[in-house]
Amino acid sequence: SHALTAPATRELRERAENLLRRLGVEPPAPGEISARTPITGSELISLPASDKAEVEAAIARADTAFRGWRTVPAPQRAAVVRRLAALLTEHQDELGELVTLEAGKIGPEARGEVQEMIDVCEFAIGLSRQLYGRTMPSERPGHRLMETWHPLGVVGVISAFNFPVAVWAWNTAVALVCGDTVVWKPSEATPLTALACHALLRRAAADVGADPEVHQLIQGPAAVGEQLVDDPRVALVSATGSVRMGQQVAPRVAARFGRCLLELGGNNAAIVTPTADLELATRGIVFAAAGTAGQRCTTLRRLIAHADVAGPLLDRISAAYRQLRVGNPLEDGVLVGPLINERAYDGMRAALERALADGGELVCGGERVEGPGDGFYVRPAIVRMPAQTAVVREETFAPILYVMTYQDLDAAIEMHNAVPQGLSSSIFTQNQREAERFLAADGSDCGIANVNIGTSGAEIGGAFGGEKQTGGGRESGSDSWKAYMRRATNTVNYSTELPLAQGIRFE
Numbered sequence: 001s002h003a004l005t006a007p008a009t010r011e012l013r014e015r016a017e018n019l020l021r022r023l024g025v026e027p028p029a030p031g032e033i034s035a036r037t038p039i040t041g042s043e044l045i046s047l048p049a050s051d052k053a054e055v056e057a058a059i060a061r062a063d064t065a066f067r068g069w070r071t072v073p074a075p076q077r078a079a080v081v082r083r084l085a086a087l088l089t090e091h092q093d094e095l096g097e098l099v100t101l102e103a104g105k106i107g108p109e110a111r112g113e114v115q116e117m118i119d120v121c122e123f124a125i126g127l128s129r130q131l132y133g134r135t136m137p138s139e140r141p142g143h144r145l146m147e148t149w150h151p152l153g154v155v156g157v158i159s160a161f162n163f164p165v166a167v168w169a170w171n172t173a174v175a176l177v178c179g180d181t182v183v184w185k186p187s188e189a190t191p192l193t194a195l196a197c198h199a200l201l202r203r204a205a206a207d208v209g210a211d212p213e214v215h216q217l218i219q220g221p222a223a224v225g226e227q228l229v230d231d232p233r234v235a236l237v238s239a240t241g242s243v244r245m246g247q248q249v250a251p252r253v254a255a256r257f258g259r260c261l262l263e264l265g266g267n268n269a270a271i272v273t274p275t276a277d278l279e280l281a282t283r284g285i286v287f288a289a290a291g292t293a294g295q296r297c298t299t300l301r302r303l304i305a306h307a308d309v310a311g312p313l314l315d316r317i318s319a320a321y322r323q324l325r326v327g328n329p330l331e332d333g334v335l336v337g338p339l340i341n342e343r344a345y346d347g348m349r350a351a352l353e354r355a356l357a358d359g360g361e362l363v364c365g366g367e368r369v370e371g372p373g374d375g376f377y378v379r380p381a382i383v384r385m386p387a388q389t390a391v392v393r394e395e396t397f398a399p400i401l402y403v404m405t406y407q408d409l410d411a412a413i414e415m416h417n418a419v420p421q422g423l424s425s426s427i428f429t430q431n432q433r434e435a436e437r438f439l440a441a442d443g444s445d446c447g448i449a450n451v452n453i454g455t456s457g458a459e460i461g462g463a464f465g466g467e468k469q470t471g472g473g474r475e476s477g478s479d480s481w482k483a484y485m486r487r488a489t490n491t492v493n494y495s496t497e498l499p500l501a502q503g504i505r506f507e
């Protein structure tokens with residue numbers, strides 16, 4: 001229908017307001033933050049930014065709430081997260097649609113993002129009974145040596161537009177069961193989904209009789225985030241975004257000896273070896289490279305294919321690319337939605353120009369296509385590169401897949417690791433030696449290394465994050481929770497003597 005292919009701004013605005021109301025958010029007063037939809041490029045709603053006093057008050061409330069929250073037993077703290085999971089399940093479609101409106105994700109990916117929130121809530125609920133410390137044999141008779149994990153304090157969460165709700169949930173669900181309170185500064189591009197999550201969490205807390213002040217939302221430009229970063233009451237700053245943002249955050253937090261958890265850029269690659277199942281590799285590569293319009297931090301950006309298979313592999317991938325429907329993410333069957341804004345489009349054009357100047361050959365894509373309104377819709381691009389030049393070593397947050405070839409696996413792994421970022425990586429092979437080599441100490445240097453699946457779409461059960469300029473942080477599953485707690489080592493003497501460690505005599 002015409003209404004779907006060219007949704008009028010007013011219709012999208014009403015849709016956003018309705019979704020917000022159903023998610024428990026009253027229409028905000030107008031203000032200086034402009035909530036836009038990348039679907040048409042137009043403003044949906046405006047809302048006020050937090051001023052200095054409001055940020056200060058939010059941190060103060062989180063700090064006060066922490067004093068009580070830390071003594072609530074962890075399995076009881078999990079009740080808030082259990083209720084949040086139920087509310088997210090109930091409102092999965094509504095929150096998913098708001099993600100589509102605000103971030104431009106296609107429906108299945110937007111609902112998948114909410115699913116990821118529910119999954120991490122379930123993980124955190126189980127975790128609340130497993131915040132294990134160890135006991136160690138003491139070297140002294142009549143002594144016990146053990147460690148205890150305690151709540152850390154206020155956690156400042158800074159999140160990006162591309163996973164506007166899931167990354168918040170990874171941090172918040174785990175932080176809350178760990179006994180921390182949260183102050184959230186979402187991306188300026190996604191303030192509405194933030195209002196919705198905040199309302200759902202506040203409601204979850206109220207429903208189970210917990211202190212709603214355990215969660216605070218502050219909104220606005222970088223200065224709002226800076227105030228959070230510089231406040232000594234914020235024990236941990238968990239920040240997701242660009243390397244440039246991390247380079248600003250990390251030294252400021254370090255200067256006050258705060259803790260940082262950084263999830264910064266990726267420049268993820270896949271190696272395809274001669275024994276790879278090309279049909280399976282093609283499917284994995286197309287989802288990882290073109291999905292979410294190339295705007296995941298785990299997006300596949302570099303393909304390193306053995307010279308013997310590069311030709312047939314590229315034929316398959318470019319055939320699949322030609323089938324991809326690019327357009328309005330509210331429409332069924334569309335697989336690639338818009339870029340977040342014009343700046344992202346300009347970045348993509350500039351990168352493509354540099355790649356071609358470096359001798360790259362455009363295989364397909366790269367052009368802007370018509371969408372409803374003034375959104376920035378592009379066909380995902382594939383560029384064959386003669387070498388891994390400077391532009392290939394940078395992260396451009398758009399759907400560009402650079403293709404290089406190799407002859408020898410050692411050289412392929414060397415090329416794979418020769419970028420500043422270290423988030424996610426894959427090898428497609430049916431040769432066990434090659435797969436194990438890729439996962440070994442001298443293989444992929446990334447935080448995530450996969451075999452026969454793409455670089456994106458990680459499950460929440462594993463620790464998520466990467467090395468080098470990606471920042472070193474780990475979030476979500478496994479023992480990532482340790483970043484959100486402080487460890488105390490306890491030595492208990494239950495004897496009547498006072499033996500000193502190391503056999504020291506002091507008498």
Ligand code: UN1
Nearest residue numbers: 163296297298456457458
């Ligand atoms: C991100 O792009 O910031 O592995 C996070 C994935 C998702 C999370 C990506 N589970 O692609």
